[in-house]
Amino acid sequence: MSNSPSNKPIDRRRVLSFMAAAPIMLGVVPQGRANTEQATASSAKPMHAETEIFRLMVGEIEVIAIADGYTALPSQIMLGLDPDEAQEAARLAYKNYDPNLISIAVNSYVIRTAGTIIAIDAGAPSFLSPTVGAWRNGLDLAGIAPEQIDMMFLTHMHTDHVAGLVDENGKKTLPQVELVLSETEWTDSFDDEKMAYLPKEFAPFVQYSRGQVLPYKDQRNLVSMKKETEIAPGVFAVPLPGHTMGHMGVRIQSQNQSLMIWGDIIHSPTYQFSHPEWSTIIDADPALSAAARTKLLDQSAADRTMVAGMHLDFPSLGYVERQNNSYRYISAPRNYGG
Numbered sequence: 001m002s003n004s005p006s007n008k009p010i011d012r013r014r015v016l017s018f019m020a021a022a023p024i025m026l027g028v029v030p031q032g033r034a035n036t037e038q039a040t041a042s043s044a045k046p047m048h049a050e051t052e053i054f055r056l057m058v059g060e061i062e063v064i065a066i067a068d069g070y071t072a073l074p075s076q077i078m079l080g081l082d083p084d085e086a087q088e089a090a091r092l093a094y095k096n097y098d099p100n101l102i103s104i105a106v107n108s109y110v111i112r113t114a115g116t117i118i119a120i121d122a123g124a125p126s127f128l129s130p131t132v133g134a135w136r137n138g139l140d141l142a143g144i145a146p147e148q149i150d151m152m153f154l155t156h157m158h159t160d161h162v163a164g165l166v167d168e169n170g171k172k173t174l175p176q177v178e179l180v181l182s183e184t185e186w187t188d189s190f191d192d193e194k195m196a197y198l199p200k201e202f203a204p205f206v207q208y209s210r211g212q213v214l215p216y217k218d219q220r221n222l223v224s225m226k227k228e229t230e231i232a233p234g235v236f237a238v239p240l241p242g243h244t245m246g247h248m249g250v251r252i253q254s255q256n257q258s259l260m261i262w263g264d265i266i267h268s269p270t271y272q273f274s275h276p277e278w279s280t281i282i283d284a285d286p287a288l289s290a291a292a293r294t295k296l297l298d299q300s301a302a303d304r305t306m307v308a309g310m311h312l313d314f315p316s317l318g319y320v321e322r323q324n325n326s327y328r329y330i331s332a333p334r335n336y337g338g
């Protein structure tokens with residue numbers, strides 16, 4: 001059965017050796033600041049991911065953004081990227097332009113409603129980069145013990161969203177949690193044919209993600225991609241297929257306020273607000289991903305909804321404005337004292 005969960009243990013050494021070879025396979029030599037420093041000065045201090053948290057009230061629901069860190073991806077992952085347009089996009093976004101690398105933040109969120117604590121995604125593993133992997137420290141900073149978390153909602157099962165689920169000994173970090181994700185995401189992620197959209201070098205990452213969720217198999221609650229599902233009072237799982245066919249966001253609605261946590265609708269805030277048509281090679285359906293992005297950007301701009309995203313610059317809360325034929329991101333202001 002192609003879609004049945006595999007119990008094969010993850011070969012961590014294979015994952016690590018893939019990471020060592022990845023820059024070459026992907027046609028890039030430097031992999032962000034950390035490796036560049038290591039390459040040039042062997043005595044340089046290793047970098048570690050540092051966390052930050054940011055608290056926000058959406059009506060009566062508390063949202064805590066947790067910084068897991070940041071990493072860099074080769075620019076080649078972005079489909080349709082034109083260097084001149086990319087440089088102009090970076091200028092419009094007040095971001096540094098790098099022709100070879102796209103640097104992105106990695107974030108996750110925790111929602112506190114009356115009586116329920118919901119974690120949304122669990123960050124990236126530090127073998128991806130020494131500058132990610134601070135999710136657990138973020139929880140500590142927020143004063144939340146793992147055993148207090150009632151529900152873990154996964155926007156999707158890519159490696160940079162599941163790291164906190166299992167510790168280095170392969171044990172569940174959230175033993176009593178209800179694991180909520182879309183049925184499509186679970187099924188597709190265990191189906192090798194469905195995962196064939198990823199370059200074959202990503203196979204160890206797929207294995208890693210499977211290993212992170214499998215211990216929770218008996219605690220899973222799979223939701224439909226056909227409609228929105230209210231997973232807690234005022235908290236809705238919203239289907240946003242494209243990046244993966246089971247990719248979902250979370251909409252929070254309380255006392256006439258709302259927040260849309262859109263998962264991986266945007267990977268690069270530098271480029272994709274002005275070029276929402278640029279998808280990535282890690283999108284299951286790049287055309288559908290671009291359509292989902294454009295639709296949600298358009299809707300967020302029209303409704304003036306606050307948005308949040310796993311790869312927006314921390315604190316990763318803001319608004320979308322229309323600008324000519326594309327969009328612009330406005331970081332949320334702080335409204336002190338109401």
Ligand SMILES: [Zn+2]
Nearest residue numbers: 158160264310
């Ligand atoms: Zn991601």
